Amino acid sequence: MMRRKQGTMIALAALTLAFSVAGRAEAQGLLFWSTQAKPVEETQKMRTEVLGGFGKPVDYYGNDAGPFFTRIQAELKAGKGTIALLGGLHGELASLSSDLVDLKDVLSATGDAKINPTLVSLGTYGTAEQKYLPWMQASYVMAANKEALQYLPAGADVQKLTYDELIAWGKAMREATGSPKIGLPAGPKGLLHRFFQGYLYPSYTGSVVTKFRSPEAEAMWNAFKMLWEEINPASTNYGFMQEPLLTGEVWVAWEHTARLQDALNQKPDQFVTFPAPAGPAGRGFMPVVAGIAIPKTSPNVEEAKALAAYMLKPETQIATLRATSFFPVVEVTLPDDMPAAVKMSGATVAAQSAAPDAKPSLLPVGIGGLDGKFNKVFIDTFQRVVLRGQDVRQVLDEQAATLKDIMTESKAPCWAPDKTSEGPCPVE
Template structure:
């Protein structure tokens, strides 16, 4: 009898082993959310997905060159192990140009209304390269007290909604008014060594005045812009060269108006949501230029798609999009996320970001995919600013000289100058 029960137990165990479900797997290669805290957050989200879907997910973090090499090798051998990729838009474009990704135009994610601008930018050469996932951008953070000093002809609604009246000239008049009335400069930019000041120059004000980030670097329109910046900096706080982030100067009440990356002004709104609002950047003669950091989700060519699409569905759901903003600071790419956003600081941030991305005069810019030459690209713009605005050198001479270096960088990187 004991032997019978032993045989029965072994038989039951064998049956269980053979009928137990074999979970499908997604190997998710990402260049994003690599810092420890961000990776831990993403792993927790993925774990929740796996429990509800029965699909296991392995998250692999890469630097872009390593991810590219891995995908190229797998594509060449036909042995595809990575079946979902997250990376910046520019990098996804370059990989798609090598034929490494599936065309996703027939992939539909129900219940998602992707921001129109991002949906357009997910295509390259007729191919839908990626599904938008997360975004970050650069905005104006404003102490509500500043609206008491608006110049004639500009209303709070113009600033908050990004109307045609919210221009760089209006910012100059507002900053002048603030300084005259408060006896202190109230406009702030981050110009510290670890700041993102170069992003304002090439991604915001250059396209607003010239229509492009780089191809009209030494144009007549650019000279008008440099003359404007020299005027504007009469009203910029002199401590700006020590600031890497603008949240603390805002919280210390050193300035009332600031420009910076959303993640770098977030803390001011979180700590004092009743005091600050987020607004679109001003517009220039050509439109409202602003830089967007857009991350997309792509599927390598030849990879199993069903499980990957289910993970994409999860990662772009309103609940996950809101959780990403709350925990990591990247903004949603779907309209439904705004409805799921609780009242408070993050809703204030989201409203400002959505108002900017919805502006009719938007000139959306993406940091050029210059690879190893990106650092030198950034330095060219910062050098131009320092020499023209701080050292009072001839703008025409400086931009003519530096434009040659800029053109050379694009040629070395093998991409057309925008």
């Protein structure tokens, strides 16, 4: 009995060893290492519908930022890599920019595709080289359950909302239903820091860094405290607003277009999307740009470049849009059978950027690895001012000092909406 068991154990061990050695021999496709299209459904569509048409096998992996950076940094350090192609946000690729292959020749090889020139120039990081090629873009918009519309304050147009009207709207909904009905993604997986950087600050101060501690910013935080009264307290747990919107826990939300698509696709008749509200300084909004880059350790630069060019074809861009709800970076005519989420948020993104008072605000440029610290300044300020009720002036002064250190350390010049600066962007 005992002997037989031992025999089984040994057989099992031998089998395991045999398998683990055999597993090594399998053929590998081009490895596309990305931080985007991470949800399993999107990954699946990227693999079959987008990359399936390339003609050669491509392995697409969506990663958390931690493993993404650890892996690529290890490969760069070891000087030998398996990752052929990188996909990431403008801010993420920035910290790797000195280890990326110049992609200028790919750009000239894309032929008649009209690539958005603003986005192309973003991909140079101010150098003479094309560090990354724009891949896809998105933005953050507002979404509302149609039941909420009846509580809109008199005279307010949901397509041209202001922050004051949003507060009044929230108050009306809370009084009518007994619980706050506005939601923000303030959980650990949420993107609330982008709300402050790309929406609130530009709308109230017309700046992100320079006027961080200005009197306008002080007024802004006080207004936001009033808005917070109308915000569902469960917001500090929300990651993706599509879920509380679907369950009806929240009626009005601000969120990334990709993180709204489930709600809009499942119940297209239940929801409306509209541009973010405007503040005294304009309608702040943040376009999000993802790019494709090739690391210097790529095992097959030529094929990786061919794949990068393939990703910019109008057909591929439309397939990518279907897969991820990220919008094309080249000029395309959209077919009529797009999913509801794409139609709704596409129209809203266009309306938002075309609004007469639009105040576009870019993702941080040139702060590289300090990106996380930069975001933390805004989240810390939010937590101290709103959640802990500390004095606005004092918190702003203290956080401004941290912000100034980040700017001095990274030597990053100002980016939109702040006016360009010589040397590091000043915090006044």
